[in-house]
Amino acid sequence: MRMTRRETLKAGMASAAGLWLADRVGAPLRAAGASGRAKAVIQIWMWGGPCHIDTFDPKPDAGYDYCGPLAKAIPTNADGIQIGELLPLLAKQADKYSIIRSMTHGINAHETASYAVQTGRNPGDRLVYPGAGAIVSLLRGYGAGYSGLIPPYIVLTELQGRFSESGFLGPRYAPFATAGDPAQTPFAVQGVITPGITEERQRSRRDLLRALNTLGDAVKGSASLEAFAKAEDQAYELILGESGKVFDLAQETDDMRERYGRNTFGQSCLAARRLVERGVPYITINYKGWDTHKQHFQIMRQRLPQFDKGFAALLQDLSERGLLESTIVWWGGEFGRTPRVQWEAPWNGGRGHWGSAFSTVLAGGGFKGGHVVGASDARGEEVKDGPVSPANVIGSIFAQLGLDLDAKLPNPDGLDLRIAPAAPGGAPEAGPLKEIM
DSSP, X not given: OOOOHHHHXXXXXXXXXXXXXXXXXXXXXXXXXXXOSOOEEEEEEETTXXXXXXXXXXXXXXXXXXXXXXXXXXXXXXXXXXXXXTOHHHHTTXXXXXXEEEEOOOOOSHHHHHHHXXXXXXXXXXSOOOOHHHXXXXXXXXXXXXXXXXXXXXXXXXXXXXXXXXXXXXXXXXXXXXXXXXXXXXOOOTTTOOTTOOHHHHHHHHHXXXXXXXXXXXXXXXXXXXXXXXXXXXXXXXXXXXXXXXXXXXXXXXXXXXXXXXXXXXXXXXXXXXXXXXXXXXXXXXXXXXXOSSSHHHHHHHHXXXXXXXXXXXXXXXXXXXXXXXXXXXXXOSOEEOSSOBOSTTTSSBOOEEOSSEEEEEESTTOOSSEEEXXXXXTXXXXXXXXXXXXXXXXXXXXXXXXXXXXXXXXXXXXXXXXXXXXXXXXXXXOOOGGGO
């Protein structure tokens, strides 16, 4: 059945409002912790798994079979720290971030590794735990004083589909994925921007809808109709009001947009900064393209300069605006890549999955800059010193946010679960990274 434009508009508003405003009807949160230095998290998720050797754990002495043509390490503005040669802009910002070079979980499959890194839990449990973003949405979202129309957990621009980010917490705490491309004008955020439809036409559609709303006038005092009318007003505030303009990157200067890079990742970083300014507590940038089984070095020469520019601009911009101290920037993927290059067919110069040793970067939100935590061995194959698990990272992020790590995590089975994930082996403490806190 073909819908008219008016029916499409009404259905779209109802679904958008229902999804975006669902948290407003949730039960009050009972598990908020003490105030922390950090108020927001920007998670840069390197979808597919970035190579630690080519980024933040270079091994220039390992030889061609490990480094390929990217055999140089470059100094940074932090004494004694070197990073990959294709990251010169980030080298100038190293005083703002710390590198964890001893991440490990030993998992080499995308789905289970993604789950482990983003939840801090071991895969295989009968429960599907929520990711860090969903827990922040629970503890810092609508049930805990957040009042913005923009949802408290945003993904730029598409969900991974590796696992359910909200886990057993359910869809109320799932992220809102913007869709669209922030490098395009306009940034076609689903439910907010419709390409080809002017603001004037949207206003005329709203006026037409109101003129046709005879049922609402006839049935005064209906709680359900009043709730729908409120949702309609809020949906149009997102479409036509100030709230939705957070996604209008045309409000930024050309110089600022160039500074981040006129590509999807760079403009996603710029959008993330704007969302932090609006008080959104958790933003994930899902940055695709790092599963480099083939043509690894060709892809690195194209992608790493884009990544370098966008990430460096984000750190500098947050710092200049006084936002870095209150914003955690968490970089990483589900694992690293095989340290030894797979020159043989059919890979012909690719890198596979590697969960034994990889890197993570933490910046802002009270985390110290200019530090290195742990170490991998001379070839980046195994952890040499100070192994760090995903539970350590997530527990540290939660601590910097001021969350109560001992707060109970509501779950359908009524189990005695804590907000902070346990360290490997069932140890009761996730082990915050005190050397950088």
